[in-house]
Amino acid sequence: MQVLFGDDIYPKELTIFNNGQSNHVIVLPASATEIEQKAALKLQYYLREMSGTELKIVPENKTGYAHNIYIGKCNNTKKLNIDFLALGKDGFSLNTLGNDLFISGGNGKGVLFGVYGFLERLGCRRYSTDIEVIPKNNHIKIPGLNITEIPVFEYRETLMPDASNSDYAEWHKLHHRSERGNDWGMWVHTFDDLIPPERYFDTHPEYFSLNNGVRSAKTQLCLSNPNVLDLVILQLKELIAENPRATYWSVSQNDTYGPCECLGCKKVDNQYGGVPSGSLIHFVNQIAERFPTKIISTLAYQYSRRAPAGIKPADNVNIVLCTIELNRSRPIKTDPGSLSFVKDISDWKKLTNNILIWDYIVQFRNYLDPFPNLHVLQPNIQFFLDSGVNMMFEQGSNRSLSEFHELRCYIMTKLLWNPDMDVDAVMNDFLNG
Template identity: 45%
Template sequence: MRGSRCTLILLVAAFSWSGSAWGQQPGRPTSTQLVLVENGRSPFQIVRADDAPERTLLAASELQAFLKQVTSVELPIVSDTVPMGQHEIVIGRNAHLDRLPATVDFASLGPQGFVIRTVGGHLVIAGGADLGNLYGVYTFLEDYVGCRWYTSEASRIPSRPALMIGQIDDTQVPAFAWRRTSYRDIASQGSPIAMRLKLNGGGDWGLWCHSFFSVVPPEEYFQTHPEYFSLVDGRRVRDKQLCLTNPDVIQLVIHRLREMTAKEPHLPYWSISQMDWAGNCECPNCRAADDREGTPMGSLLEFVNTIAAQFPDKIITTLAYQYSRKPPRTLKALPNVGIQLCTLELNRSQSFATDGRAESVSFREEIGRWAAISRIIVIWDYTIQFANLVSPFPNLRVLKPNLQHLASHRVMGVYSQANREIGGEFAELRGYLLAKLMWDPDQDASMVMDDFLDGYYGLAGRPIRRYIDRMHDALERSGADLKIFGGPTDHRNGYLAPELIVQYDRLFDEAERLAADDPTFAARVQVARMPLMYAKLRLNAGDVDSRLREADRLFEIAERQGLEMFNEWDLTTAKFKQEVYDKLRAEQAK
């Protein structure tokens, strides 16, 4: 979340719909402004430590490269061994920063936080650690120069021959130390777009989830040691879970984990967690632990604590998921045990921070109890409809209040499970909005969304915003649940009612007209329209001829986009296409 922030607006322009701007047209500099570039020249140099680590070196080169794109002037990068100049952009801790009258509380910044501050004729961008320096540079370029990176292929870099900045005192520390979503374009930790959006989670886990059978494979052990596996309804079952109170299982997991961590010692997180189905062990010892704690998490947390005690330099995580979500009565997680708390069952039409439905009330109670007994909590949230990846899913308004609620409970990290395939409804918008809100959930989500729609769709973003608002309003009026295993037919009398579909089509007709002169914007608008087209086919909206035309266009756009899946599991584009045309041609033949 943001700390103190006091600025005079940059004299660069990045326009928004309301007519306000991130900057203004260049004018005469005042005594409180630093002139970074004017008349094709700059008095500034970029300074970094002579022994700067990798990401600080990247921070300096990225700043140099993007300022050159903006102004056509390349600022030199120098080490802190050169004499100090009158005008410098100082990156990170170095000898020149030490000579400035600028006190930076590095300890309070943590490894990712940073300070952006003007000090006399100098601009300081200093992070608590190497990564903070890079995040500080990207934030300066975004908030004070007007650069935008919407996706890996869509950015907006302003062009300004004169670049002046006012007084800045901006301290930022992320609300969540670990941030990840699985939208394909931004899922890869360390990719340029993930770094620019300040997403840092993903590649730091040795085992991610559902890992019991990775450490105790049933194909290797069940035949000879069925007692290693769950007792369910009086018999040992191969394909459920492990027997968590069996001492041989505990020792086997410790042995396997030692082998795994030795091969990848740099990875801090290792998940020892239940498989993705029911069937927890009901043997007398497991049942006794569960009865004592009032939840199957009793035997699970005892098991994970025992393993984690053998790996004090690692964070051993486990899922609080479905049958294990409820926290135990008396047990506490060891300091190096992380809880991956999942929101699978929750309604998405309202924020779980305020929703009165029983499952949301239970979740609020449970997260409070988990926060009291666990130092490390990673929330596993969902912004996906598993059975309908390409379908309208109006959940954008709940993202901010949900993340604010999580931040208030000391949650360490957030993973938003999203569509891992190409495409999906507003995948680019959701990924961008989530990245911004995971860093600072208190910022204006509506402004972030407008900025994205403007930059990504051009003028067509205006009717698309009205489409988004109209659909969200209709969902709220209906009072219906929005579920991650639902689909269009659940809302045929709500936000997908026939009269609303007519309105949505008109808005997209307008958006396509506004984008018609720009092939890039036009293609993006067509992709944004696909979920509405998909819903109309699922709802049998219109006569058979109109649905055939809808199908023709949907699958033409899908092919151009490279879309391969219409659900999470087995509905390929080819399979869905065959189903649609078989159904429509059968109707035609009647």
Template identity: 40%
Template sequence: MKAIVLKYTLAWCLAAIVVSCSNQDKLILVNNGEADYEIVVRDNTSEDNHRSAEILQNYMQQISGVTLAIVNESEQSNDVAQIYIGSPSDENLEEHTIQIQTDNKNLIIAGGSDLSVRQAVYEFLEVFLDCKWYAPEAEAIPDNRTIILNKPIDYKYTPEITTRTVHSRLFYENPGFADKHKVTTEAFPYYVPTARVHTFHKFVPEEVFYKTHPEYFALRGNKRLPTQLCLTNEAVYNIVKDSVAALFSQFPEASVISVSQNDNQQHCTCENCKAIDASEGSPSGTMIQFVNKIAADFPDKTISTLAYQYTRKPSKTRPLDNVLITLCSIECDRSGPIEEKCIDFANDLKGWKEITENIRIWDYTTQFTNFLAPFPNIHTLQPNIKFFRDNHAKWIFEQHSSNPSELFELRSYVMAKLLWNPDRNKNELITEFTNGYYKEAGIYIKQYVDLIHEKIKEHGDFFLFLYGDPSQAFSSFLNSELLATYDGYFNKAEEAVAQNATVLKRVKEARLSIDYAILEACKKNLNKDFSMILINAHGGKMINPDVIKRLERFYNTCKNANITLMNEMRFTVDEYYANYKNTMTVATQPNKALGKKVILLTKPKKYANEDPQVLTDGALGGNSFYANWLGFEGNHLEAVIDLEEKQAIHSISTAFLQVTNHVVFFPKSVTYYYSNDNKHFSKLGTVVNDAPLSKTSKINDIKYFDLEFPVLEARYIKVVGENMNEPPYWHHAAGLPSWIFADEVIVD
């Protein structure tokens, strides 16, 4: 007992020595729960600065238990020291600059604007008082009854990226959390809300103008199609100018409007447009000339346009000073930094830098076809942001999924920190987050992050695509051995926090990506350890119990976390769950075509290695066209399956995929035939698509074309899927060939 008292007394003596140190080198804001400070806001300051003062007051109270008074400058006391919030009138800071400095016993927290003052307060709390904000409901605030800072403090920072957006609902739905991380609270700040991107179809709607004025639209081949606008048509310019004027009048507080191409590559090739693009060296030539005309009509506003896909290469014409170039990196391989893996884009950015100072980067950081899939690109975020910064991009929009995706909180945190300061140590940031957010489980989640990124680097030729699928990686960073290892990390992580319900929930959400990858591997019957189907003692098929358990865990975790979407095509978690259960039913059905030879009478293209056996291999396709689907572009599916001998059959079913925004549609119909000599085929019946394509069609779906008939004997089955051949005129890909994707043919 004496030793404890002695230790306690010694601690207080040491504290007294520290507190008694000269004010020359210490700033004692709080001493053992007491403070001789007040927070001072400048006279005639804004409500925003008063709010910033309240934020500082609140967090200092949480840290120390002391509530500092907030007073106006003209009412400040003479017998206490001051913490000043806001820049003095004689301090001329740049708009985005923050400054934290000491003046004798006083502390000054300042910024070049009200927003910068708020950012300076949060920087002070984070850098000097060690506050951490991991997620809207997860922060770490120190518990210190004594707050002592070393003097002098002269901290000044001007972010080179001045408009920072992370496309995450964590920031959009929680403005206070966005403020703490110094990112915007919306995707398109300052923009007219109804004209933010891909606006041609809004200014000149096909429904209004196409039938009466087809010349307003793009010439493709020998036909005008409403895919894009004809930018050399004077009437189009006048319509767009009037639309822009009307929208600025409707939204006078907005300073930016997008005058930009629709989301397709079907630009106008009429003689006038073609001549300009040829002389400019890029289809961005007609775009910039057109946008410059609009910008000249609105000199006090900013006209934003896209350098995207066909307009990505710079024009020779310089954009006007009030034109904002939004340069998009959608095509890039995400397995490595853009400068290494996407050289053409890198060169385009450098080219735009030579002709404009107004560049907004639209970057992409998640797999849009599979939000919850493992997507090991975190190692590329910092080099990419630094590359953008070094090429004078002052406005960066990092298009994450907005909706939850793999390691959603971690990615949102790291991206925000790197946008504020691209030179931060990325590995320290990740460790800081995993240890702070996942507590004792953090070490295992960090091991997962490190290993999966290490493994993708070992496969230098792997193209990590925004529109890819985990099935592409089952022979590389998601092979069966690694999936088992990753799964083991999450088992340990859950064990480490099993008694902490709050943190356990976070770990389960982090685990979703590996559960999803394993579920997809089992659907593909990757190997005996990752298979949907087991053979029971009687030789019959049964669903692997681990798959059932994992699917239920995946679904329940999503439900508990309010995670509703699987991809950008609005495919829901509920639909995935229902489809997976249906797939289990299909997988256990008798199938006389399983493993049987397939002969294709028409040629597939690109996907599933163009292997006809995909139709009978027992691996069932997922909701991405990369996931075990055989694709036919602009032609029909015609396949013959050899059952090897005559067999009694009474039903045939074939699955087809639809992804309308990627020009993948259900067939118009599927017709089944049978034969016993592979020469003379008799028609069994036709299944017509009962949900033909329309503007309101479900974007992402799977449909089974089922046919039942009286029992007969057959050896050969022919399947003919009728392709639409090309989309309707109103589709963004009008004039291009359309796809059909087929998977397992089931014969019983």
């Protein structure tokens, strides 16, 4: 998180409630967006629960009040000269000026995240889906504010039980899986979906990987076969027509091994560094060329994790780089067993800026077994940030309960917003809450 403190030009303390009484109203733009309306309602609810008094929500063109809490892009916000472009989608600003409080945000969910950030400053907490803290306080006074927070990761998703709840995800400024469902037309391991072996293998085994001299329906596709390319393009055309709003479309290996070993695929691999990612990127780039307004995503996973040489992913190709082989109990940057991954992420970063890290923060053998890796979460997040990554997907136990899953999820959500936050302070806050 980039935290920007301006000059102390708005130092005046602001009293919002005094013994349960307030002169403030919540002000929305005359044509408020859905997110601005939701942000106002959430602020109204939590302030009422804290103080016992409900503030009115009024449109800006019908207010004549002298004490206002402005939500979103109100006309009066212009006097602050906020750089909304710099806020991106999710950044927000908290400002006081005279008797007024301004909560502003980017063009995504920034203003809603700003409301939740403000409420946390008042002592509210969302420790889990079921545990929420709303302190009772009928005298709410805030210091002068001139603060901007901008997340350093453009995409932040955590696959944990609590994070599957949309309210929890929004409170912690995460992307919820439902948003991924809107933005992604297909999501990883898609070869079988694009060319189903039950439909094609019997009549066209040459569409599938040659492994140890035998074509296999249970591994991957033959990426040097021009008919495979044509079929994938045709299938994508149909799928995109059905879901034109989706931006990302994954063309990626199945969740197994077995890259094609035919002469054609080997020739392409050898042309681009002698690694299977060579034929993969060559294949995906051709698809990306046919769909210039979409982003074609593919995996750098297991056998395809090493970056190719002599070829770059197209500008509209996204690389999902996975850490599945690594020791999750040690920081990646300093773990001798992870040196190859450190090289891989560096090599991919030289080829593209469009990288999503798929990281793993639990062990899969038994979710309830003790797995003391809380100490590696921060150094790993900082390593990914220092490596130039701006999209993070943290795979935990999904909707299954796991050891310390509430605490692990809570810490991870805070780190994805602010990789430099005080982990001990956050952990103590959680444990004492």
